Amino acid sequence: MHTPGFQEEDLALLHSLQIAPRVTWTDLSRVLDATPTALAARWHRLRSSGLAWVTSYPEARGDDLVTSLVEVDVAPGHRAEVVRLLCRDPRTISVEESARGRDLLLTVLTPDLPSLTRFVLDDMAGIAGIERQRTHLATAVHSDGTNWRLDALDRDQQAVCEQLAAAAGPQPGVTPPRDAEALIDALARDGRASAADLARQIGRPEATVRRQLSRLVGSGALRFRCEVAQLASRWPISCTWVARVPAAERERTVTALGTLQELRLCISTTGDTNLMFTVWVRSLQHLMRLEQLLGERLPWLGIVDNAITLRTSKRIGWLLDDNGLATGEVVPSSALASVVR
Numbered sequence: 001m002h003t004p005g006f007q008e009e010d011l012a013l014l015h016s017l018q019i020a021p022r023v024t025w026t027d028l029s030r031v032l033d034a035t036p037t038a039l040a041a042r043w044h045r046l047r048s049s050g051l052a053w054v055t056s057y058p059e060a061r062g063d064d065l066v067t068s069l070v071e072v073d074v075a076p077g078h079r080a081e082v083v084r085l086l087c088r089d090p091r092t093i094s095v096e097e098s099a100r101g102r103d104l105l106l107t108v109l110t111p112d113l114p115s116l117t118r119f120v121l122d123d124m125a126g127i128a129g130i131e132r133q134r135t136h137l138a139t140a141v142h143s144d145g146t147n148w149r150l151d152a153l154d155r156d157q158q159a160v161c162e163q164l165a166a167a168a169g170p171q172p173g174v175t176p177p178r179d180a181e182a183l184i185d186a187l188a189r190d191g192r193a194s195a196a197d198l199a200r201q202i203g204r205p206e207a208t209v210r211r212q213l214s215r216l217v218g219s220g221a222l223r224f225r226c227e228v229a230q231l232a233s234r235w236p237i238s239c240t241w242v243a244r245v246p247a248a249e250r251e252r253t254v255t256a257l258g259t260l261q262e263l264r265l266c267i268s269t270t271g272d273t274n275l276m277f278t279v280w281v282r283s284l285q286h287l288m289r290l291e292q293l294l295g296e297r298l299p300w301l302g303i304v305d306n307a308i309t310l311r312t313s314k315r316i317g318w319l320l321d322d323n324g325l326a327t328g329e330v331v332p333s334s335a336l337a338s339v340v341r
Helices: 009-021 026-031 036-048 080-090 113-126 153-166 182-187 195-202 206-219 247-257 283-297 334-340
Strands: 052-058 067-075 091-100 103-108 130-143 221-230 237-244 263-269 274-282 302-315 319-321 326-330
Touching: 009 026, 009 052, 009 153, 026 036, 026 153, 026 263, 036 052, 052 182, 052 326, 052 334, 067 080, 067 113, 067 263, 080 091, 080 103, 080 302, 103 113, 103 182, 103 334, 113 130, 130 247, 182 195, 182 206, 182 221, 182 334, 195 206, 206 221, 237 283, 247 263, 247 274, 263 283, 283 302, 283 334
Parallel strands: none
Antiparallel strands: 052 221, 067 103, 067 130, 091 103, 091 302, 130 263, 237 274, 237 302, 263 274, 302 319, 319 326
């Protein structure tokens, strides 16, 4: 099956939504020189075809949440069933199948360390076909997909979108509302849903939902992210590196990696290796040049392993098909409940 690509107008729209995921079409029309109706229609086409979507997930604050990367080795003949079961688990927010080094790489989000312990030591042990797993606890998340950009807007357009995002973003002193679990779950399925849409979905008065939504967004307890189908983008290849960095060089290394346009994820971890990062690149040749650049600019960065992602079956709760398109089916993170606990 051929995966459809993006038009230039699509990329500009998506770059805008990466910066300000809940911006109104009216506000955005002044940035992109298009009518609100045209922008809404374009977004509907992208979303209904699985090419793009907006989701939400909890913002880690202090010790509220535990983020982990879990490498999994699977016995021959069991991969499909193991992937299916892990994709259905609300603790695994992302599931990737790798070319080497491990069969699967899971991103796991749990409310606390005991919850992670139950997942990796008890529940995963009960899944037939899982032979081994190695867990890397994140000690710091330096960058993630929320920070990645398509680079389709000029500087002035980006600045306006950033202003719109700031105006509609977290505000000092605002706390999340109580009894908002249904609202939070609905936003994971559609991060751009309006108060009217959400009210219909969860069966509450629109005025109540509008107040709760305002407090929830204003509290900053949720992060909103515009995602795109990777194979349809200009960066169809994903590679994850596992590295070892001297403690004295960690800050400088993280800062340098943060300047890479290709960077999708950068996490400090526990264990013998203490840094994992993921990039999206245009080609294998691009990947080779990037690896050479890292070797020249960061000679102390010890690459222990790297693996290309063959397929992503789940990304931030959304289930994807074999072409990386969103199926429309979402398994919200179990950690979302921590937003209002």
